[in-house]
Amino acid sequence: MDHLVILNRRELLKSTTGLLTGWVVAGSPLALIAPGRAWAVDLTALTSSEGTTLLSMARTIAPHDKLDDAAYALVIQAVDNDAAKDANTRKMIKEGLAALRADFAASSESERVEGLKKIETSAFFQTMRQKTLQVLYSSSIGYSYFGYEGEAFSKGGYVFRGFNDLRWLPEVPAEDSGPLPAGP
């Protein structure tokens, strides 16, 4: 077992070009579901510095201040996967990054927004926008942060778990609603 683990670790080191790391913010939704306090995402086509710039870009596209960097790192991992699989994608990403100002990740949000508006029609920006929306809001960190409870079949649906628990508006009269099933 140990031998295999070491081998895998060596393989990983050989193929890894970059790394994104971070600490889970105490008290954040991620802290409730994360297995540990630290997280790391390996990159195989992008460098750490490229990953950092892309992460800043994803945060500018979909800014949720209290959402952990780890959620955005998953976006970068997906972009890195695509770049590793396809040379054209890799070229598009690398060239797109090169066209951003060197201190993009360190600049202010308004400066970052200005910079991105200039490249909004590019394939690079549109790919990053699409990927950010696709990955961020379908991740378990995203579900947790936005309060989305997801599939309910395995828990018996929402019929006894709050589908009609709204109390700040009047109830719907019986003739326009329907009977509730007997409790569980």
Next chain:
Amino acid sequence: MARIEFQDESAVVIIGSGAGGGTLAHELTGRGIKVVVLEAGKRQSTASFSQVPGEAFLELTWLDARTQSGNWSVAKNFPTLPAWHCKTVGGTTVHWTGATPRFEPWELRAKSTYGNIRGASLIDWPISYEELKTYYLMAERRLGVTRRNDMPGLPASNNFKVMYAGAKKLGYKRVHTGHMAINSRVHDGRGMCIQQGFCVQGCKMGAKWSTLYTDIPRAEATGNLDLRIECMATRIEHGTDGRVNAVVYRDGQGREQRQKARIVCIAGNGIETPRLLLLSDSSKFPQGLANSAGQVGRNYCHQIIGFVWGIFDKPVYSWRGATLAGVIEDEVKNDPNRGFVGGYRMELVTLDLPTLPLVGLPYGWGRDFASIVENYRNLAGMIINGEDMPRAENRITLNRDVKDALGLPVANVHVDEHANDQAMRNHAQTQMSRVYEAIGAKRVVLGPTPPATHNTCSARMSADPREGVANAWGQTHDIKNLFISDGSAMTTAGAANPTLTIVALALRQAEYISREMKASHI
């Protein structure tokens, strides 16, 4: 299940297994008629439906290449996906949301009611409401539609409470949890709705009606159905007498097969049905089958659809509960004083978190865009479902520059919106905004038109053979043993979600086909 020989000339071949094809297959096999169903997709089950929205989308959706043109916003916002329907056994009844309103009597007389609308190709249906009503009653029993017969309404969800309170403030009267083909109690061997909110991913309770777990297995149980999955029809052949006599298809292994047929019924949804007719051109029918009047693919309708979201300062949790169980029907009327003809429904809707930013919100990014998603807990949703105007140039054609995996030209969907469509959408968006504002919405977000789910009228029924493709039974004007058996046959779109009407027409067509077969007319 039956095994019908390729050379068997006595079979009815149905292409597609959704609301039209699945219902028709059950009805015909139940009358002792041998049926081959060719279904392009795979077979899922309530057990296999994925509860990961992205996965479910990929497993169920028709994703073969298509192109688009025209000024409608879908061409710009969703360039590779003009329509969102299914490629799976059960067709679009797997991902539909279960809304089953009827057409209004005056909607079937669209031309007579609305008059001459410039730039529209309106005609009246060749069927009266009284006649269709007989089949609506049968369809409603079959599907277990709520608020019909003895099936109670579905209970109000949080999302509906918001819609209801706003609608009542505005004085709307016809507001309720909808006529839904979703069991509010155990019925027909299927479970009851447990308010999962995963209608679109396939209902794991089977509470929502689908041919996948009703008509298809029951047709198989008759011993008269040969269901062939992953079989994509590519061409319908005919004899020198001009009658169709075989369907050519690719099976799951990529082999070309040819099934002989006594009768062919096409139920491939509003885009693939006309595409197949056009792909089947021959020296005798150089414009494609059933197209002597040049009407195949024309008058394509998709209804006026669009999201409206209300953001409140308290939670709604709109994702909990049956997705579409709620409706305001007061605007389903023809009142040209509103600035347009025809009517629209306002229906309850929500989207799961992964899908909302991709399909439900207007294009955007940055603080403003993110702030909408940030409010996901406090979001209530509605969708417009209104009648769009048929236009001769809104049509499905073959794009010979783009080929599918089999090397066949893909369908091009062309839509130029009629001024009536735009006026209706504006009116609906204003009214829906007022519904939310009446009860204190912090913000109303007008979402885009999503890829079309109600693809209809592209091989329409007409009394006059020059104005459509099929007669009042969906039998093509040109070829007696060729039938249109899905929403393509609808004459106009109306303001009703189309499935109940498709089922009613299929029930009616099944009676006609079996009668005509017995009389040896076809």
